[in-house]
Amino acid sequence: EAQVTQNPRYLITVTGKKLTVTCSQNMNHEYMSWYRQDPGLGLRQIYYSMNVEVTDKGDVPEGYKVSRKEKRNFPLILESPSPNQTSLYFCASRRGATEAFFGQGTRLTVV
């Protein structure tokens, strides 16, 4: 089954404790991206990747890092999480002009 898998689905952490949210897709898609969703703001892009070892910033990249060492994986790294990074995070992938496929979302709470 074609899918984008994020882990974990839920995470509560403390300020400053490094964390990684994983994202994996099994569709051989070139493009992958991370979004955060906040009430009243919709979804905003954090980072995207055009292919292996090629990444770039989206609209809200501050406080986040990404890497793309393999085509299928695109982890989101928070080196020092802060409460304003409490949000719902989505990973998405697509090939060319097709629509984006989204993961199930990760609900992150930073206390």
Place this chain on the structure above:
Amino acid sequence: AQTVTQSQPEMSVQEAETVTLSCTYDTSESDYYLFWYKQPPSRQMILVIRQEAYKQQNATENRFSVNFQKAAKSFSLKISDSQLGDAAMYFCAYRSFRAGSYQLTFGKGTKLSVIP
């Protein structure tokens, strides 16, 4: 930069009735894609319908159809014969047709309630 505006934060519809969700966008480009995504309480983002700007014909998927007005930069979603399972957040999104365009620009969403 492109912007997408959904002017209705919340809407409700009676079961079996028809409802229209509004979306307007701002762009200087002539070729682009427009999407409607549905987000039920499960949080999964589900593609409802897609429209290519170069196509004059409005897209249709079963009970879902769009009214695409390119000159007015309007892209509304009509849901016919509304069902309880249609209750969700609906997001309108824009993506450029331009090579190297990687970003989906989303509106802020419309929460749709379906009344039994």
